[in-house]
Amino acid sequence: MNTANDLLELQQIDLDILRNRKLLDNLPEASNLQLIRNQQKELARKTTKITGLLKDQYIESDENDQKKSALTTKAQEINNANATLSDYRLIQSNNAELDRIAKRVEKIDFLQKSVDAEILRLEELRDKSNQIKESLDAREAVLLNELKERVESLKTEVANLAARREALVEQLPPDLYEQYRISCKQHAHIGVGKLEGRSCSGCGVELQQSQLDILRRGEDISRCPVCKRLLVVRK
Ligand SMILES: [Zn+2]
Numbered sequence: 001m002n003t004a005n006d007l008l009e010l011q012q013i014d015l016d017i018l019r020n021r022k023l024l025d026n027l028p029e030a031s032n033l034q035l036i037r038n039q040q041k042e043l044a045r046k047t048t049k050i051t052g053l054l055k056d057q058y059i060e061s062d063e064n065d066q067k068k069s070a071l072t073t074k075a076q077e078i079n080n081a082n083a084t085l086s087d088y089r090l091i092q093s094n095n096a097e098l099d100r101i102a103k104r105v106e107k108i109d110f111l112q113k114s115v116d117a118e119i120l121r122l123e124e125l126r127d128k129s130n131q132i133k134e135s136l137d138a139r140e141a142v143l144l145n146e147l148k149e150r151v152e153s154l155k156t157e158v159a160n161l162a163a164r165r166e167a168l169v170e171q172l173p174p175d176l177y178e179q180y181r182i183s184c185k186q187h188a189h190i191g192v193g194k195l196e197g198r199s200c201s202g203c204g205v206e207l208q209q210s211q212l213d214i215l216r217r218g219e220d221i222s223r224c225p226v227c228k229r230l231l232v233v234r235k
Contacts, residue, residue: 002235003171003172003173003176003220003221004220004221004232004234004235005235006168006171006172007172007176007180007192007221007230007232008192008194008232008235009164009168010165010168010169010172010177010180011180011190011191011192013161013164013165013168014165014184014189015189015190016157016161017158017161017162017165018189020154020157020158020161021158023154024151024154024155024158027147027150027151029143029146029147029150030147032143033140033143033144033147036136036139036140036143037140039136040133040136040137040140043129043132043133043136044133046129047126047129047130047133050122050125050126050129051126053118053122054119054122054123054126057115057118057119057122058119060115061112061115061116061119064108064111064112064115067104067108068105068108068109071101071104071105071108072105074101075098075101075102078094078097078098078101079098081094082094082095176221176230179230180192180230183228183229183230186228187202187227187229190202190229191229191230192229192230192231192232193224193227193229193230193231193232194231194232195207195215195231195232195233195234198212200224200226200227200229200231202224202227202229202231203224203226203227203229205224205226205227207224207225207226211225215231215233216233218233219233220232220233220234220235221233
């Protein structure tokens with residue numbers, strides 16, 4: 001068992017766990033889903049407005065129908081009465097009333113035309129909104145599924161890393177692990193460096209010959225004279 005290797009693997013695992021956790025908090029799948037949900041909300045708001053306007057138009061249309069039907073009935077009654085009347089003045093007065101009724105019916109027909117046009121326009125808008133809703137709902141389902149799968153896979157990865165980490169910590173001398181832990185806290189999660197050529201991989205600084213000589217004469221795991229991180233001199 002190689003302690004220096006274990007230490008470097010522990011460092012890599014800790015960085016991987018950190019990266020995965022950050023990713024979990026910031027998944028692009030989650031932002032895409034949020035985007036769709038905002039669109040769904042906005043569409044629902046518009047659809048509610050369209051439905052309300054449509055309801056008003058239906059009510060107005062029904063009222064026009066009722067008014068027209070009442071006027072038609074009334075005209076029918078006057079016509080029936082006229083057929084039995086012989087009083088010329090009465091017939092004339094009834095005919096004047098029939099004219100007024102005809103004008104009112106004409107006016108209702110005229111108003112109803114714009115109601116019909118508005119109903120048509122709103123129904124088209126409603127149908128279009130329903131189509132958009134269907135496609136947004138389908139997209140949401142896909143994204144939700146993608147997000148769940150991604151979260152699941154990242155969580156499994158983190159769990160596997162954590163298990164491997166536990167085994168490594170078990171293998172390391174407790175004192176070294178404690179030094180690593182403190183060094184990580186002091187150096188933004190990178191507690192251990194590697195001597196690569198003449199440089200410490202932790203701080204990237206090229207060491208002086210005298211510093212290198214001291215390190216090479218010493219232990220496999222030492223300290224970087226510059227950044228003070230744990231330094232794996234040789235594996
Ligand atoms: Zn260093």
